[in-house]
Amino acid sequence: xxxxxxxxxxxxxxxxMIYLNGNSLGPMxxxxxxxxxxxxxxxxxxxxxxxxxxxxxxxxxxTLGDRIGRLIGAGAGTTVVGDTLSIKVFQAVASGLALVxxxxxxxxxxxxxxxxxxxxxxxxxxxxxGYELRIPDPEDVLAGINDDVAVVMVTEVDYxxxxxxxxxxxxxxxxxxxxxxxxxxxxxxxxxxxxxxGTDADFAVGCTYKFLNAGPGAPAFIYVAxxxxxxxxxxxxxxxxxxxxxxxxxxxxxxPGKIERxxxxxxxxxxxxxxxxxxxxxxxxxMNDLRARSIELAELFIREVEARCPGVVLAGPRxxxxxxxxxxxxxxxxxxxxxxxxxxxxxxxxRAPDIMRFGxxxxxxxxxxxxxxxxxxxxxxxxxxxxEERFQVRSKxx
Amino acid sequence: xxxxxxxxxxxxxxxxMIYLNGNSLGPMxxxxxxxxxxxxxxxxxxxxxxxxxxxxxxxxxxTLGDRIGRLIGAGAGTTVVGDTLSIKVFQAVASGLALVxxxxxxxxxxxxxxxxxxxxxxxxxxxxxGYELRIPDPEDVLAGINDDVAVVMVTEVDYxxxxxxxxxxxxxxxxxxxxxxxxxxxxxxxxxxxxxxGTDADFAVGCTYKFLNAGPGAPAFIYVAxxxxxxxxxxxxxxxxxxxxxxxxxxxxxxPGKIERxxxxxxxxxxxxxxxxxxxxxxxxxMNDLRARSIELAELFIREVEARCPGVVLAGPRxxxxxxxxxxxxxxxxxxxxxxxxxxxxxxxxRAPDIMRFGxxxxxxxxxxxxxxxxxxxxxxxxxxxxEERFQVRSKxx
Numbered sequence: 010x011x012x013x014x015x016x017x018x019x020x021x022x023x024x025x026m027i028y029l030n031g032n033s034l035g036p037m038x039x040x041x042x043x044x045x046x047x048x049x050x051x052x053x054x055x056x057x058x059x060x061x062x063x064x065x066x067x068x069x070x071x072t073l074g075d076r077i078g079r080l081i082g083a084g085a086g087t088t089v090v091g092d093t094l095s096i097k098v099f100q101a102v103a104s105g106l107a108l109v110x111x112x113x114x115x116x117x118x119x120x121x122x123x124x125x126x127x128x129x130x131x132x133x134x135x136x137x138x139g140y141e142l143r144i145p146d147p148e149d150v151l152a153g154i155n156d157d158v159a160v161v162m163v164t165e166v167d168y169x170x171x172x173x174x175x176x177x178x179x180x181x182x183x184x185x186x187x188x189x190x191x192x193x194x195x196x197x198x199x200x201x202x203x204x205x206x207g208t209d210a211d212f213a214v215g216c217t218y219k220f221l222n223a224g225p226g227a228p229a230f231i232y233v234a235x236x237x238x239x240x241x242x243x244x245x246x247x248x249x250x251x252x253x254x255x256x257x258x259x260x261x262x263x264x265p266g267k268i269e270r271x272x273x274x275x276x277x278x279x280x281x282x283x284x285x286x287x288x289x290x291x292x293x294x295x296m297n298d299l300r301a302r303s304i305e306l307a308e309l310f311i312r313e314v315e316a317r318c319p320g321v322v323l324a325g326p327r328x329x330x331x332x333x334x335x336x337x338x339x340x341x342x343x344x345x346x347x348x349x350x351x352x353x354x355x356x357x358x359x360r361a362p363d364i365m366r367f368g369x370x371x372x373x374x375x376x377x378x379x380x381x382x383x384x385x386x387x388x389x390x391x392x393x394x395x396x397e398e399r400f401q402v403r404s405k406x407x
Numbered sequence: 408x409x410x411x412x413x414x415x416x417x418x419x420x421x422x423x424m425i426y427l428n429g430n431s432l433g434p435m436x437x438x439x440x441x442x443x444x445x446x447x448x449x450x451x452x453x454x455x456x457x458x459x460x461x462x463x464x465x466x467x468x469x470t471l472g473d474r475i476g477r478l479i480g481a482g483a484g485t486t487v488v489g490d491t492l493s494i495k496v497f498q499a500v501a502s503g504l505a506l507v508x509x510x511x512x513x514x515x516x517x518x519x520x521x522x523x524x525x526x527x528x529x530x531x532x533x534x535x536x537g538y539e540l541r542i543p544d545p546e547d548v549l550a551g552i553n554d555d556v557a558v559v560m561v562t563e564v565d566y567x568x569x570x571x572x573x574x575x576x577x578x579x580x581x582x583x584x585x586x587x588x589x590x591x592x593x594x595x596x597x598x599x600x601x602x603x604x605g606t607d608a609d610f611a612v613g614c615t616y617k618f619l620n621a622g623p624g625a626p627a628f629i630y631v632a633x634x635x636x637x638x639x640x641x642x643x644x645x646x647x648x649x650x651x652x653x654x655x656x657x658x659x660x661x662x663p664g665k666i667e668r669x670x671x672x673x674x675x676x677x678x679x680x681x682x683x684x685x686x687x688x689x690x691x692x693x694m695n696d697l698r699a700r701s702i703e704l705a706e707l708f709i710r711e712v713e714a715r716c717p718g719v720v721l722a723g724p725r726x727x728x729x730x731x732x733x734x735x736x737x738x739x740x741x742x743x744x745x746x747x748x749x750x751x752x753x754x755x756x757x758r759a760p761d762i763m764r765f766g767x768x769x770x771x772x773x774x775x776x777x778x779x780x781x782x783x784x785x786x787x788x789x790x791x792x793x794x795e796e797r798f799q800v801r802s803k804x805x
Contacts, residue, residue, distance in 0.1 A: 021452050023452070023453050023455075028455060030455065030456045033456050034455060034456045034458075036452070036455060037447060037451050037452040041447060041451075042444060042448065045443055045447065045677070046440060046443075046444075049435060049440050049443065050440065053435050053439075053622055053623060054419050054421070054434070054435040055421050057421075057424075057428065057432060057434060057754065058428045058431050058432045058754065058756065059754075060623065061623070066623055092491070092494070093490065093671060093672025093674070094672055094673070095643070095645035095646065095647075095671050095672030095673075096490070096494060096643065096645075096671060096672060099643060103533060107532075119657055122646075122655075123646055123655050123656060123657060123659075124645050124646035124672060126657050126658075126659070127644045127645060127646060127648075127649065128643065128644060128645060130644055131641065131642050131643055131644035131659070132533070134505075135501060135534055135642055136533055136534065136535075137534075137535055144657060216673070218673070224451055224675075224676065224677050225451060225458065225464055225673070225675075225676040225677070226464075226673045226674045226676045226678075227675065228675070242532065243529065245493070245497060245526065245529055246525045246526060246528055246529035247491065247493035247494075247522050247526060248493065248521055248522035248525060249493075251521070251525065255759075256759070257521050257758070257759070259517055259521060259542060260524075260528075261525035261528045261529070273491060273493050273494060274490075274491025274492055274493030274522060274627075275491055275492070275493075275614070275623070275624045276491070276624045277622075277623075277624040277625065277626070277675050277677075277678045278622065278623040279443070279622050279623070279624070279625075279681055280624075280675045280677050280678055283677055351457075356455060356456065356457075358456065361653075361654070361655070
């Protein structure tokens with residue numbers, strides 16, 4: 010059994026704070042500063058340019074990718090880290106379209122995180138006329154898969170409500186119709202068990218700053234099915250994807266048979282040191298244990314909130330197996346209520362128009378946190394603390 | 408006058424090392440570890456998600472961009488940082504092509520850094536048929552500009568020989584023919600005076616890990632001429648470029664009239680803390696002083712090498728005003744000779760087939776370093792130290 014007391018002790022969370030926003034930005038692992046100091050003082054400072062060889066900077070994209078791979082059911086050599094999730098979405102969808110050149114439809118849904126849709130819009134502007142992005146309601150994605158569709162691009166877990174797509178069903182139907190699937194794991198990696206191999210996913214992409222706790226703007230990752238690695242042409246073909254980057258040829262030749270071909274430009278090695286420390290926390294974590302614990306804590310939270318907080322209504326699925334690892338509630342005065350919660354040390358976030366969102370992250374959240382959070386929310390409602398003037402001001406960001 | 412004794416004291420270079428590779432990876436500024444610790448302990452750890460507002464994470468793309476802007480002659484609000492240089496090249500060229508939709512030719516040169524060419528290859532694969540990348544010899548770029556050309560994409564300073572393009576002449580002729588110019592400043596920013604405003608450049612891109620010393624894989628930057636900022640459509644249209652990223656609309660609307668529209672996804676904030684510390688070094692540096700000093704040191708190095716190192720021949724221009732801030736020599740046994748130099752604590756690098764490359768970086772290199780480096784090279788040649796077995800082994804990278 011995974012020891013969540015041990016993982017909790019590996020995070021440096023401010024005294025008195027209950028942090029239910031690990032689904033947006035994970036907290037700092039205690040080992041992060043030392044890992045970074047090691048990189049700065051013992052690698053960059055002393056090795057300088059030699060570090061690309063002596064400290065394995067050049068292949069950290071792959072060693073870190075393999076460690077993430079373990080959490081998403083990917084075999085060694087199928088996942089690399091680098092760039093941002095927006096870039097990796099673009100790369101995966103563009104690569105997917107090239108695999109099905111006679112079709113022009115990208116199918117997503119209107120609950121997808123907007124940057125995925127924006128990147129596809131930009132991609133379509135670059136391509137021949139005639140491409141089409143379809144965004145039905147999430148419930149209609151499965152029915153929308155047909156022989157017109159080149160690429161299905163969905164984020165498994167809805168960033169607002171936590172609703173979870175049935176990826177196995179989507180992939181099976183897509184493949185039956187000759188389409189390729191790009192699976193965005195932004196709210197899945199480190200949140201729920203994922204099996205990109207067992208489901209025969211084509212591409213998967215994700216970020217490491219949410220449930221994986223590697224810091225704001227930490228690198229993204231991309232997985233490519235082994236059967237596609239030697240076939241796929243990287244649309245963003247940078248020198249780190251080249252068969253021989255230091256031959257400095259003028260023609261691009263993607264690294265044959267290796268996931269390196271999905272790398273692009275020179276990645277931030279500093280950010281890799283934080284990611285490495287963050288992944289250390291996962292070494293003894295079993296994703297099935299984590300999922301069981303996440304459901305247990307989420308169900309407790311829902312019970313407490315529903316019992317004590319009139320007017321606050323569960324958003325998204327009631328069945329925990331149809332949710333990811335965050336829980337959202339609708340409340341008419343959700344914005345000021347969330348500001349009051351934050352002021353009281355319970356950190357969740359708000360998504361327009363009326364959603365209060367809480368990340369359930371067993372690595373560092375336990376029953377006491379959940380009970381205290383529900384109690385604080387109940388008090389804010391009972392005493393109408395959310396009506397205070399100071400909680401009405403909208404911030405610029407998040 | 409810029410005080411280069413003061414800037415030299417701001418770097419943490421290993422005792423006894425003469426580092427002539429700041430054109431590839433700059434050394435660590437002494438302030439970098441504290442800046443990073445400040446970010447980790449006082450921002451990520453304590454502010455967590457609130458840091459996007461309270462610590463200005465969301466707009467560091469712009470505040471850091473403005474600081475780089477000062478070094479390249481760009482006005483405030485015209486430069487943003489983020490992503491890799493490969494991505495920024497793609498973004499600039501794709502945006503440039505969209506401004507000249509009736510033309511299909513991208514003109515570069517065969518001395519350009521390969522990733523720039525690779526990214527354009529990938530871009531052409533995404534677009535309609537009929538696009539063409541022309542790569543004449545660098546000397547023939549100016550003559551190659553005609554009414555067929557949509558975008559001229561050149562790296563000002565040749566990464567091998569240091570040869571410098573006349574950007575003013577290229578831009579003037581390109582504009583006279585209705586073409587757009589993408590100016591890669593990888594070996595210019597922090598190396599030589601650049602005036603993107605005075606030359607009326609359209610786009611400029613660059614990296615911060617070379618002469619700007621922000622660490623391996625530090626973020627790239629992009630400049631867009633003020634006259635284009637409200638016109639240009641970012642080809643890689645991520646949520647950080649949206650008019651209202653936190654409205655979570657499904658349609659992409661680029662931020663009107665602002666350089667934010669060239670941002671893409673969530674940038675690495677950790678890497679920004681290193682960049683900020685690295686830019687502090689530049690606060691009291693005048694680029695004209697730096698250029699004068701760079702030429703002085705380079706001329707000294709060439710004189711010493713030519714006087715003392717038979718068989719080692721200057722590569723690239725003799726006239727210092729036609730070079731950037733690195734000096735290259737051809738030598739038949741350049742590879743083992745460079746390994747012997749590195750073993751002796753003089754760090755340059757090698758570029759096939761026979762180029763030994765030395766970065767001249769006045770921020771932390773002085774006359775004594777130059778004399779010692781030339782003396783070491785002379786000794787390696789005289790005693791034929793480069794013939795030793797251990798210097799023949801090729802490394803995987805760099």
